[in-house]
Amino acid sequence: ETGVTQTPRHLVMGMTNKKSLKCEQHLGHNAMYWYKQSAKKPLELMFVYSLEERVENNSVPSRFSPECPNSSHLFLHLHTLQPEDSALYLCASSLQQGGAGELFFGEGSRLTVL
Amino acid sequence: AQSVTQLGSHVSVSEGALVLLRCNYSSSVPPYLFWYVQYPNQGLQLLLKYTSAATLVKGINGFEAEFKKSETSFHLTKPSAHMSDAAEYFCAVSYTGRRALTFGSGTRLQVQP
Numbered sequence: 001e002t003g004v005t006q007t008p009r010h011l012v013m014g015m016t017n018k019k020s021l022k023c024e025q026h027l028g029h030n031a032m033y034w035y036k037q038s039a040k041k042p043l044e045l046m047f048v049y050s051l052e053e054r055v056e057n058n059s060v061p062s063r064f065s066p067e068c069p070n071s072s073h074l075f076l077h078l079h080t081l082q083p084e085d086s087a088l089y090l091c092a093s094s095l096q097q098g099g100a101g102e103l104f105f106g107e108g109s110r111l112t113v114l
Numbered sequence: 115a116q117s118v119t120q121l122g123s124h125v126s127v128s129e130g131a132l133v134l135l136r137c138n139y140s141s142s143v144p145p146y147l148f149w150y151v152q153y154p155n156q157g158l159q160l161l162l163k164y165t166s167a168a169t170l171v172k173g174i175n176g177f178e179a180e181f182k183k184s185e186t187s188f189h190l191t192k193p194s195a196h197m198s199d200a201a202e203y204f205c206a207v208s209y210t211g212r213r214a215l216t217f218g219s220g221t222r223l224q225v226q227p
Contacts, residue, residue, distance in 0.1 A: 099211070
């Protein structure tokens with residue numbers, strides 16, 4: 001496989017469930033990102049990891065917990081979510097954080113919280 | 115704050131007509147600018163990027179954009195729209211040392227037959 005792969009593509013969960021989103025990149029990149037895309041809102045940067053170290057956390061509620069066990073994998077652990085957390089969650093990677101390097105995106109995980 | 119603004123959340127053109135999607139940035143330092151496209155139920159795909167080389171940047175699928183410092187703009191154009199161009203388009207900005215891209219709110223392009 002090549003590129004950035006996200007699983008699952010679709011997830012429905014209740015507010016008391018615990019689930020995880022997975023992202024895997026096969027590009028040899030050093031930085032990985034989680035973005036949230038809600039209807040009628042700009043993409044919101046949630047977390048940035050560079051060389052497996054979290055370097056940015058944009059005031060994201062603690063019910064979202066990221067994990068980056070190595071430079072190829074990124075997880076977003078979900079717990080006690082709210083209906084307003086329903087959105088498309090996009091994972092991306094880049095050769096290095098910021099600057100001129102473009103992001104490569106996965107196809108997203110569509111989350112619905114009931 | 116350094117940001118990017120996309121004028122027009124929806125743009126509709128006829129097939130074969132010129133496509134013009136507007137993007138303005140606010141910055142006190144030289145920016146890196148990007149255009150991405152998102153088709154339904156997919157992630158974002160890079161169309162083109164400006165990184166302080168040529169001000170006219172050519173991208174995939176016949177799109178191009180021109181960096182105009184005096185106007186703080188980076189508008190996306192395509193001479194002749196195709197039905198397959200219908201999608202959402204995002205302008206994004208980054209800077210040296212900044213950790214990640216900041217995206218505009220997006221413009222949905224409709225192409226009428």
